[in-house]
Amino acid sequence: MNFEVNNKQFYDSLKSVFDVSVKNTTEDFDSAEKITMYIKDSSINVTAHSGTVAIIQKISNENTDGLGYQCIEEGLITVQSRNLMSTLESIPPQEKIKVFLNKTDGDFGSLNLTFGQNNRDSQTIPLLKSEVFIPEISKSFQQEIEINKEIFHDAFKKINFAVGDEPTRPKYMYAIVDCYDDQVDFITGSGARFVLNTIEGKTFLKKNKTGKERFIFPRNSIPSLLSVLNLSNDENIQIKESIGQKNSPDQILIKLADTIIVLLGIDFSVKTQYSDVMSIFKQDHPYKLNVHIDELLFPLKGIRATYNEDCKRVKQIHNVELDFDFQKSVFYFKADFQMKSSRCIGFIENKENKLKDNISFRANSAYLKEITQMGFYSGDIIIRFASSDKPVVIDYPEMENSQKLIKENLSLFFTTSKI
């Protein structure tokens, strides 16, 4: 095995595979934190597997500008991914490196990298005996879509923060992606707070079937997935789902031009078990009011300021009061702990508002804080609810992207509390 390659381009090409190999790895999984490289005449095929996410990537002169790849002798090697990346980081980016095997060094030989003037500098990485195991890739799929990569990535990123993290409530440890003919709903939630990002458009999505198709993405695979998508230059991605095939495990396949990501260990029963969040988002709430988002920024900071270190020591949950006065068209955030806060915010009654009775309820300040952290800093948000013991829905102003020909609607809802 012997090849030459430009360091910077090689290092950049390996970033996605490296991320998969080290992010959210399954404990004691043999293939985790390893990278296997198949050195071929025209390309390097790189694989990594974290235990629940596997990646197969083809690196070649055709798909990587300035890679300068030249295969002298074909071969297969496996190394610790951290060793490989830290070694490449230690070599000046502009250097061309020569990579070859030294079979007599260490237990299973080593990978030698020489560079610099007359190749006088060198680094070695010990080779590993067992290569990365890649599960059988399914050949037939029940569901299949093609979607614009950037839209998918950006929409997914906005809802990622809300995915549940309690292993005792596993269904919420998934992100839901519901694909309709001209619309995709991205949904995450913890059971007490949910976020929905709806993307509408005619051109960003291609489907084989009409009607709703639901894809689910396990929490631990999302960081790797987003990282790979972020680093990719492809315009579109294919997402395919395969359940119950004879020779291959249940999987979700995300296919880019030269990269395949395989998500594994998925409990597909979540697709049907997941709560019907749309029943809340689509509900016609009797209370409906408009607030400019800027108005909330400082009052919410004031509320969170009361959750100081002393308060955190004795209280893990920080519930605050919301009092709505429809006569004065104002509502108050009130926190009463060691530090106190009472902040008044003006609102405008929405033209669809049906009730004007004053109402108050309590809610977790962590959810309230998120209202101003969704990346929207202008426009009116709509706050709607049915009663003091039902969830509160927040709708953000619709965003239109004329370049991508899409409309984006973001909403969230959170539960209220008795105390």
Add this chain to the structure above:
Amino acid sequence: MLKKVFILNGNLEQRHYVIQKIKDSLDKKDIYICDNECSFDYVQQVILDNPCFDEKKIIIINDLPFLSDDKKSSDRNKVLNKFKKILKVSSDDCIVVFNGLAISSKSFLDDIADISKVFNFPIKEEKSYCKKYIQDYLKENDKNMDVSLMSVFLDFISPNDKYVNIDKLNTFIKKLNNYIGDRKNILKEDIDAIFSDSNDYIIWNLIKNLDDHNIENSLALVDQMLSGVDAIEPEIVKTIMMLINRYRMILFSSDGFLKKRDKDTIWKSLSSLNKWEKKGSGQKRSVSPKKNKNGGDEKMYSSGYFNGIFYNNNQKNAPLFSYSRTHLCEILYFLQNILIKIRSGCSDAEVRNVFELTCLVICGYVNIRSLKEVQKNNYII
């Protein structure tokens, strides 16, 4: 109408049955499971949060949560008092199940009596009852086991005791049922096979054979015990420590009987002995009684363990009467000496030889004279 609070104590099978019944009785439900990683604030929030989807909440509390300001030593009564307050204001849509927490606090139970239902299921049952239990289980699964084999089976689960832990029984009866597959009749070999890989089984079986002075079986069990272990010495040291404790208890009891004390008086003295543990390091190192989960002192001997030495196993002599006082002294002397020797450094082969010699001593094949001979030749002690 379902109660808001269920307090389930006792064996796992029956507790799970009640939980399943609660789940089945509700159409739309959201289940939360709380363990000792959960804070009280979190559990309180889960109980008092209004449900998002008109579903009923089932909150199964497998461990009492900790108080945020007192994570390491949350007082059980303090936590229960806090629960008392929130359970009274929680909605009817929220069902809280205290699962296997052995809650017996009278003030807690009294205060929530009108909103709660308490189930106290047995933890252990007499072997005679267990036989009927096994019969019913096997009948349901279309399997058959000879009554004499049932005694063997129960003795394996609970040696030297007339009671059997129900959870253990359920585990092993299911294991046995799965092990024989479609076959109808259960054989002695099946029982041996399902117990053979259990370390507890090997140790207890070894003790039983040592009490019966059956050296052949004892040596075979030592062989079984050591096959596949990562390191021989820790395994042997652990077993020797256990044997020292056991023979010390038998000697103590035997001595009590010689002094005409009754069983209860002997147990009273024995039950006051605590387990000890080392704390800290260097100059701050100290030894103090080991604490149990509830903050009390952990005792050296359990009543079941003590009662076991009076139990007439397989119609042979009970362990207490299997050894003379001199023999017990010899055994303890030998065990203490080989422990020191092993800890001062022995090869694996030496450790194994010494332990096999221990079995010979306990079974009465090597007496004081032989021991002295061994000592004179500077073989091991």
